[in-house]
Amino acid sequence: PIVLGIETSCDETGIGLVRGHTLLADTIASSIDEHARFGGVVPEVASRAHLDAMSPTVESALAKAGLRLADIDAIAVTAGPGLAGALLVGVAAAKAYALGLGVPLYGVNHLAAHVAVDQLEHGPLPKPCLAMLVSGGHSSLLLVPDVAKEVISLGSTVDDAAGEAFDKVARVLGLPFPGGPHIDRAARDGSGTAIAFPRGKADDGTLDFSFSGLKTAVARYVEKHGGSLSIPDVAASFQEAVVDVLTRKALAACAQHDVHDLLIGGGVAANSRLRALAQERCDAAGVRLRVPRPGLCTDNGAMVAALGANLLEAGIAPSPLTIPADSSLPITTIHV
Ligand code: ATP
Ligand code: MG
Ligand code: FE
Numbered sequence: 001p002i003v004l005g006i007e008t009s010c011d012e013t014g015i016g017l018v019r020g021h022t023l024l025a026d027t028i029a030s031s032i033d034e035h036a037r038f039g040g041v042v043p044e045v046a047s048r049a050h051l052d053a054m055s056p057t058v059e060s061a062l063a064k065a066g067l068r069l070a071d072i073d074a075i076a077v078t079a080g081p082g083l084a085g086a087l088l089v090g091v092a093a094a095k096a097y098a099l100g101l102g103v104p105l106y107g108v109n110h111l112a113a114h115v116a117v118d119q120l121e122h123g124p125l126p127k128p129c130l131a132m133l134v135s136g137g138h139s140s141l142l143l144v145p146d147v148a149k150e151v152i153s154l155g156s157t158v159d160d161a162a163g164e165a166f167d168k169v170a171r172v173l174g175l176p177f178p179g180g181p182h183i184d185r186a187a188r189d190g191s192g193t194a195i196a197f198p199r200g201k202a203d204d205g206t207l208d209f210s211f212s213g214l215k216t217a218v219a220r221y222v223e224k225h226g227g228s229l230s231i232p233d234v235a236a237s238f239q240e241a242v243v244d245v246l247t248r249k250a251l252a253a254c255a256q257h258d259v260h261d262l263l264i265g266g267g268v269a270a271n272s273r274l275r276a277l278a279q280e281r282c283d284a285a286g287v288r289l290r291v292p293r294p295g296l297c298t299d300n301g302a303m304v305a306a307l308g309a310n311l312l313e314a315g316i317a318p319s320p321l322t323i324p325a326d327s328s329l330p331i332t333t334i335h336v
Contacts, residue, residue, distance in 0.1 A: 001073035001312055004058070004097065005305025008090030009082025009110045010136070011041045013053035015061040016302030017072075018309050023120040024065035026295075026302035029053035032178070039177050040167075047085035054093050061301070072101055074318075076308025079107030079336045080329030081137070087325035095321050104318035106308045107336040109329055110299075111138060114265040116147050116310055117303035118292045126261040129290075132250045133331075134274075135266030136163035136178070139246075140331060141207045141253045144263075147307065148314035151332055154253055155207025162242055162268045165211035169218050169238050173231050183235045184271050190232025192240030192273070195221060199245045207253050214241050236273075243274040247281045254287050263290045270294035311335055 002024070007014035011031045017024040031049035035041045062068060077094030080087055091107065098105035115131045131142040131151075140156040160168070163180055170179020175186065197217050200210035218238050222229060246268075254262055262282060268274065269291050282289040296302060316335065323336050 001309070002067065002071055003074045003076055003305045003308040003312065004072045005301040005303065005308055006075065006077040006090045006094050007110070007299055007301045007304045008050045008086050009078045009080070010086060010299055011035060011046050011049070012299040013050050013057050014299055014301030014304070015057045016300060016305035017061050017065045017067065018120065018302065018305040021119045021124070021306060021309055023302055024067070025061040026300055027057050027061040027064060028300055029057045036177050039171060041083070043083045043085050046083060047089055050086055050089040054089065069101060072103055074104045074106060074308055074312055076106040076108050076304045076311070078110045078113065078304050079323055080110065080326035082110055082327060084325060084327040087327060091323065091325045099321060105321060106311050107319040107323040108304055108307045108311070109331065109334050111140070111331045112147055112151055112334045113303040113307040115142070115144060115151070115263060116307035117296050117300070118263050118265065118290050120302055120306050121292050121296065122290050125263070128259055129261040129263050130250065130254050130257065130259045131263045131265060132246065133266045134162040134246060134264065134268035136167070137161050138266065138331070139209050139211070141249060142331065143257055143259070148310040148316060148334065151334055153331055154257070155209070155249070157209040157211060158201070159210050159212035160215060162209070162211060162246065163266070165215050165242060166268065168215050172219050172222050173234060180268060180271065183239055184273070186232050187236035187239045187273060188232070190230060190234070190236030192236045194230070194233035195237035197237055197241040199241055202245050202248060207249055209245060209249065211242065214238065239271070239273050243271065243277050246274060247278050250278070251281055251285050251287065254285065260286065261288045261290065265292065265297060267298040269297040307334070
């Protein structure tokens with residue numbers, strides 16, 4: 001079956017088309033340039049941009065896949081979590097397509113979709129697998145017995161998300177928004193051991209994270225060293241602190257739950273140092289690592305279509321056409 005996925009939880013209007021778990025098209029229109037000068041995503045601007053981009057992006061995905069609307073067997077849409085107004089545009093569009101085409105609608109969880117997307121690249125997910133979701137709004141360790149049916153939260157950040165920390169530190173360093181890719185790039189010319197930044201909650205025995213102390217430590221360091229600091233060294237040392245804690249806790253979770261497959265998803269999974277260190281530590285621990293290519297880590301429609309395909313395959317009943325958008329949909333609610 002062919003599933004059309006619609007993603008509008010933040011600034012990306014993402015449209016994905018899959019046949020089973022084969023990716024046919026993944027088209028993205030982003031309003032990020034309109035938000036950059038505000039240093040963050042402006043909800044009203046994002047909603048309007050989704051409205052403008054929706055049908056052209058669907059059209060271009062269909063053209064890319066060589067399909068017509070009539071070929072679509074199901075619609076999947078991000079129902080939450082995310083920006084309320086932005087989600088609403090996607091959910092309304094999804095209902096319209098489902099009703100107009102007479103096909104089932106699946107309202108899905110954006111975070112579970114960040115996990116499901118890996119199947120498009122690396123095939124079926126091992127059952128169970130351990131998933132670390134690190135994105136702009138979330139940082140969680142998840143035990144995933146079956147991405148269509150059950151996601152269990154093992155731990156999460158008690159303050160800032162990993163991506164949020166990247167974005168805030170980038171701002172302190174005068175790098176553009178969103179900061180993650182800029183820090184990643186700047187760090188390549190610096191040393192991860194130049195500055196000993198704190199590793200929050202690293203050894204507290206939980207599977208939770210904390211990044212706000214690190215963010216504050218970087219801000220203090222920048223204040224103190226002003227003009228004489230090396231941006232590459234600060235970027236690399238900050239990045240090392242984040243990925244050190246992330247990978248340590250992810251492998252601790254694997255060991256505690258006796259799981260030998262680790263999947264990393266969400267925008268921060270695009271980070272080159274996280275990918276390298278995770279590979280190194282997984283190899284040492286005998287854990288198989290799966291990380292989607294960077295373009296599938298950040299928000300996209302293919303991830304939503306991928307999760308929709310899992311729900312169809314599992315024979316899960318479609319969503320009613322009355323589903324709301326839920327800006328704070330919990331990670332354990334895979335579909336609505
Ligand atoms: P959520 O998925 O929690 O709702 P979101 O959808 O805004 O949040 P994503 O699109 O999954 O988040 O990820 C965006 C985040 O990923 C941003 O914080 C961005 O800075 C970060 N990011 C993107 N690329 C990189 C990178 N190479 N290194 C570090 N962080 C990155
Ligand atoms: Mg985004
Ligand atoms: Fe996301």
